[in-house]
Amino acid sequence: AQSVTQLGSHVSVSEGALVLLRCNYSSSVPPYLFWYVQYPNQGLQLLLKYTSAATLVKGINGFEAEFKKSETSFHLTKPSAHMSDAAEYFCAVKRNFGNEKLTFGTGTRLTIIP
């Protein structure tokens, strides 16, 4: 079975500051990992994904994440926060074989301080 832990249900950063959203996973087999973003009253949109190619993954809107097997982590970062980054962010994991079920973390709400 796999699981995901997102540390910090709420994160606030100042506009222009570094964004760091933490995600740790547990999986008995090599995983695929995903970060999704959800804006108010909308569905989830893919930010980026790790599929066992490069460990540093670049996504949309200037976000990137690094897969660290030794730390079982897949933290999401952005060098400079923008007001439009305010949203809820979800980390998710699935096995790289078998069924296609995703397991989600509980989410991190990102607030940007002007």
Add this chain to the structure above:
Amino acid sequence: DAGITQSPRYKITETGRQVTLMCHQTWSHSYMFWYRQDLGHGLRLIYYSAAADITDKGEVPDGYVVSRSKTENFPLTLESATRSQTSVYFCASIIDRGPYEQYFGPGTRLTVT
């Protein structure tokens, strides 16, 4: 427009009533999923389907029924709605097995009074 759509977007119903949430995708994706989103729980899988006429339970299936007679449609039915089923429901699809992401619909906000 191509994509994944859900209807209705908002629904208020009474305890004990049957309600069906619709999901339609235009990509002919193999897999489809239903999730519920509740504060503090993230998204939890209710049911999923690997193909037409193939469905399986997820993490929280009790009180829900699904069917998939056509690849593009995956309706979710609450047979006798309860207040604990008040939630936002998301449908998603994925093209096939492998390193692919799920695509999500806009969601249905259901309130059971």
